Amino acid sequence: MLNFAYKNPTEILFGEKQINEARSRIPNNAKVLFLYGGGSIKKNGIYDDVINLLDGFEVTEFSGVEANPSYETLIKAVELAKQESIGFILAVGGGSVVDGGKFIAAAVNYDGDPWEILAKGGEVKSALPLGCVLTLPATGSESNGNSVVTRKSTQQKLPFTSPLVQPLFAVLDPVYTYSLPEKQISNGVVDAFVHVIEQYLTYPVNAPLQDRFAEGILQTLVEQGPKALANPQDYDTRANIMWSATMALNGLIGQGVPQDWSTHMIGHELTAIYHLDHAQTLAVVLPSLMYVQRDKKAEKLKQLGQRVFAINESDDAVQIDKTIQAVQNFFEQMKVKTRLADYDLTESAITQVVTNLEKNGMTQLGEHQDIDLTKVTAILKLAL
Structure with missing residues (x-):
């Protein structure tokens, strides 16, 4: 730690x-x-x-x-x-x-x-x-x-x-929160989920308590998010989501562990240029980023699959693939689309995002500072 x-x-x-x-x-x-x-x-x-x-x-x-x-x-x-x-x-x-x-x-x-x-x-x-x-x-x-x-x-x-x-x-x-439109319920759950991922899905530093805190929040969001869409005025469901979103970014689960935040930095450019909702950008970027960074994040990806989505495959590559797919499926279940094309964006958007990242000095992202503009391009191409 x-x-x-x-x-x-x-x-x-x-x-x-x-x-x-x-x-x-x-x-x-x-x-x-x-x-x-x-x-x-x-x-x-x-x-x-x-x-x-x-x-x-x-x-x-x-x-x-x-x-x-x-x-x-x-x-x-x-x-x-x-x-x-x-x-x-x-x-x-x-x-x-x-x-x-x-x-x-x-x-x-x-x-x-x-x-x-x-x-x-x-x-x-x-x-x-x-x-x-x-x-x-x-x-x-x-x-x-x-x-x-x-x-x-x-x-x-x-x-x-x-x-x-x-x-x-x-x-x-x-x-x-009872009167929130469905879109805002969906966005809120996805936003909170990715906040946890940014602090959890890096590499192990022997911080089991922080891991369990993070996994508990992720599990709660995966369980409660669809319930909120189905019954938006259920007090207990809304209370659990509200508290989960607060706990996701009040600093507690990020103590003593490396953090990523590259999904957010790339997503910010999609919002600034194309006015996508913040959560929409996260849902687009994260699955592809997980795939491109799968080797660096392998241990945590396997752990995420086991502990949050109950995926247990003997083959590590299959375990990781299924975990990434489970995250993408969850976003889709929450009715947040996960492809640039879903928002009518084409390859030209990738060039603009990379240009803006360079302008803003965001050229070395991630917990290893190894997500350069070439990797950003690869991530966004995969997200098309």
Whole structure:
């Protein structure tokens, strides 16, 4: 097991009506920026719950944060937060809104061009405090310090991370996920699944507890994901998926083990250029990446097949092939397509993705830093 230091300061308020516990977590007399996406929270009652929560606070609303939040939109919120002397951000929505809240929190006090935080690794020295009310379990953003933002004008989707933007609290009420469209249920499960894979499917370092944690999350998603599609208002199913998505990326399973994240980096370019949903890009890239990297990931691939999908073949090559196919079949079962052609993308898209990766300095990816642009091309050709 590798050395690590781990701390997760986010307080999880889990369960039905737990939003009622959040009021005491917001600083007294804070001017609050109420950040959200489209109008869905006004249709399903969540907006009213948040307004009740914030009764007595001075509140400024900012709506319109997109899926894959754009720099162009968020910078408007940054200016508004400065004008209104905002002291606390409450992000209400899925991971995109929470990611947007984190960028705003970091950018308000940033000394320089806020784009540097994303493009140049500009140091975040201070940030506004924030909390969140989660409506879409997927990214795990509610309990980590990571954020990803897209700049539409340059077709760049870039991440940053800082402990200063980790939410102080996160309200996780499974009831708030009942009204999600089928597509968002599917995307959320696939997103969480791949988050686990990025931290698990590398190479053994004698960290059996982390492996079992990861496998438990994967098994839960494989079992519960199809149930959520079949019965989206089953509380227990939605609760299990919500907690699994949080545990997938709150940092715990990634401690002391190597991590990959190449599927995400390649997928980000597909989103930035062609506007595919984040989970759609992961479902396209991962199976082909697993195949191309099968030798480097052989031990973990065999273990994944045995422990998560109950595949037990005496021939290692067959074991690995069946494991990769099982992952691809699961994505398809969750109604997320796994080929570039499914999204009307052709070989020309591969060239554009590789060009963007090079522009963004993403030329050595993976746990071994051995996924170069030639390998990316091979992966995407296999995914056609």
